[in-house]
Amino acid sequence: MTLKFHTPLPPLGHLVSLFTYYKGYQPGHRIDRFLPDGNVELVIDLTDFPKQVYDNETLAVRHSFRRAWISGLRKEFISIHAGQDAEMFVITFQKGAARAITGMPLTELTEQVVEGDLVFGPPILALREALLEAVSPETKMRAAERRLLAMAGGDLQPNPFVQYAVNQILLHPGQLSLEALSNKVGYSQKHLIQLFKEHVGLPPKAFLRIIRFQRAIAEIEQRGGIEWSHLALDCGYYDQAHFIRDFKRFSGFTPEEYLRRKNGVVNYVPVG
Amino acid sequence: MTLKFHTPLPPLGHLVSLFTYYKGYQPGHRIDRFLPDGNVELVIDLTDFPKQVYDNETLAVRHSFRRAWISGLRKEFISIHAGQDAEMFVITFQKGAARAITGMPLTELTEQVVEGDLVFGPPILALREALLEAVSPETKMRAAERRLLAMAGGDLQPNPFVQYAVNQILLHPGQLSLEALSNKVGYSQKHLIQLFKEHVGLPPKAFLRIIRFQRAIAEIEQRGGIEWSHLALDCGYYDQAHFIRDFKRFSGFTPEEYLRRKNGVVNYVPVG
DNA sequence: TCCGGGTGGGATTGTAAAAAATTTACCTCA
DNA sequence: TGAGGTAAATTTTTTACAATCCCACCCGGA
Numbered sequence A, B: 001m002t003l004k005f006h007t008p009l010p011p012l013g014h015l016v017s018l019f020t021y022y023k024g025y026q027p028g029h030r031i032d033r034f035l036p037d038g039n040v041e042l043v044i045d046l047t048d049f050p051k052q053v054y055d056n057e058t059l060a061v062r063h064s065f066r067r068a069w070i071s072g073l074r075k076e077f078i079s080i081h082a083g084q085d086a087e088m089f090v091i092t093f094q095k096g097a098a099r100a101i102t103g104m105p106l107t108e109l110t111e112q113v114v115e116g117d118l119v120f121g122p123p124i125l126a127l128r129e130a131l132l133e134a135v136s137p138e139t140k141m142r143a144a145e146r147r148l149l150a151m152a153g154g155d156l157q158p159n160p161f162v163q164y165a166v167n168q169i170l171l172h173p174g175q176l177s178l179e180a181l182s183n184k185v186g187y188s189q190k191h192l193i194q195l196f197k198e199h200v201g202l203p204p205k206a207f208l209r210i211i212r213f214q215r216a217i218a219e220i221e222q223r224g225g226i227e228w229s230h231l232a233l234d235c236g237y238y239d240q241a242h243f244i245r246d247f248k249r250f251s252g253f254t255p256e257e258y259l260r261r262k263n264g265v266v267n268y269v270p271v272g
Numbered sequence C: 001t002c003c004g005g006g007t008g009g010g011a012t013t014g015t016a017a018a019a020a021a022t023t024t025a026c027c028t029c030a
Numbered sequence D: 001t002g003a004g005g006t007a008a009a010t011t012t013t014t015t016a017c018a019a020t021c022c023c024a025c026c027c028g029g030a
Helices: A117-122 A121-133 A137-152 A160-171 A178-185 A190-199 A204-222 A228-234 A240-251 A255-261 B116-121 B123-133 B139-153 B160-171 B179-186 B189-199 B204-220 B228-234 B240-251 B255-261
Strands: A003-007 A017-023 A033-035 A039-044 A051-052 A060-064 A067-073 A076-082 A087-093 A113-115 A269-270 B002-006 B016-023 B033-034 B039-045 B049-052 B061-065 B068-071 B077-082 B087-093 B111-113 B268-270
Touching: A003 A137, A003 B016, A017 A121, A017 A137, A060 A113, A060 A117, A067 A121, A076 A113, A076 A204, A076 B123, A087 A137, A113 A117, A117 A121, A117 B002, A117 B033, A121 A137, A160 A178, A160 A190, A160 A204, A178 A190, A178 A204, A178 B049, A178 B255, A190 A204, A204 A228, A204 A255, A240 A255, A240 B116, A255 B268, B002 B139, B016 B139, B068 B116, B068 B123, B087 B139, B111 B116, B123 B139, B160 B179, B160 B189, B160 B204, B179 B204, B204 B228, B204 B240, B204 B255, B228 B240, B240 B255
Parallel strands: none
Antiparallel strands: A003 A017, A017 A087, A033 A076, A033 A269, A039 A067, A039 A087, A051 A060, A051 A076, A067 A113, B002 B016, B016 B087, B033 B077, B033 B268, B039 B068, B039 B087, B049 B061, B049 B077, B068 B111
């Protein structure tokens, strides 16, 4: 299996946090539950086989995507193709920065997976072609950098107010009042929420809950023996009862169940 | 109001942790709820007015005691005379050490208040007379020391195994397994429990829960703004829900209610 | 269009309680 | 002292409810 990562430098690095390329991953299962991770991703499938999104309960096929698609912010998990026989190039955007490339309010992508050409038009297929032509993972990364810079046009600066708000949330998930935040940003609470939604795709509090959940997920990965009540408080939950409730809302699993079922890949849990 | 404390030195200090003398305390209420504090106390009333124990719910008089009584370990609060017009001398025993003075298994005093002469016979009245004759608080303290040493006979060493167990519980309320404890002590679990009950009055785990509760009470006194879930974890509770449940079992109040009703004297809450 | 204000429903928080599943403590009886 | 049964505590999960906060919707002014 090939698995390569690349972190673009600025100015593209302001918009894109990570490129991931993989090929030949052969998991022992067909379907993954993909947890809300607070990221917007542009996925380019370098094979010709469509990839499915399944119904969370029945695991029946719901949607099918080919070549390129973009997945917006989600508050719910989705059930997706686990990646057998796949060759994928995944572009993960910086949080709150995707708008400069998508050119549309991020709310329009929220809770959705959307065909790439509906968002980007023909340039996305050109990007895919370029990726197919590039032979090594490294040249693919460079091709992607070039094409994305072109697609972004001149506008490579994410909105600084939103950026500040996003960073505050990333720094202090847990205790953070929207009132304090909007005061610091200098906009009215209502305006900040509008701005935030437009650039991030979710209102600030909802985004914060996802970040808090992700912090819990990260702690679970790192810690050995886990005491849920300590972990809950450390991650900013009021107590472990609330932690478990949130955990289940976002992941569909209770924490113990998640521990039992998770395998190596964070945010992807085998379900079928 | 007069209020004097005295901490006896060894060897009596092995058995007695504190003398308290007070006179002229005039609280604004009639009845106190006395919370379980893990202590055995010998109370000597230097007035002739009997002091009542009330029904916890109806506050009707349940028992009445005169001159001297001893109060064993309790898992439940009791409702007692708040101390108006009282002149009292209170002897607080070291935890797990009262047996050398009472001469009887502490289980026989558990959840009870017992007349002093039933336990100690005539010497307790002699002690009281001596306290009445002594004019200053300081001379009373010295008189009490002399009499108690005499009452203890030669046997001033508490059982070291029980003492060790008690200290372990005092040091680590929260995470402490009886199995580990009895292994360290070197007795079988069963034997340790028997010994512990005989000297302390309650089985180890029940005693531990009271100590843990007392730690919470102490933290509440010290901290300013209180976050229950942090306090609960710091005191060794599994989470704040369990803290609240235990708190209510022992005090009859929810933590917030306790905060509202408590006044200056720790472990005594006005109820009537 | 950009920004702020008002209103009201809904979600989150803080506090409390409790159910379900294990594990541990304790008691009895031999 | 030992074995084994029962009660109780712990761990994990769920639920309730009031107070507060968030934010969707609708409006108005610049």
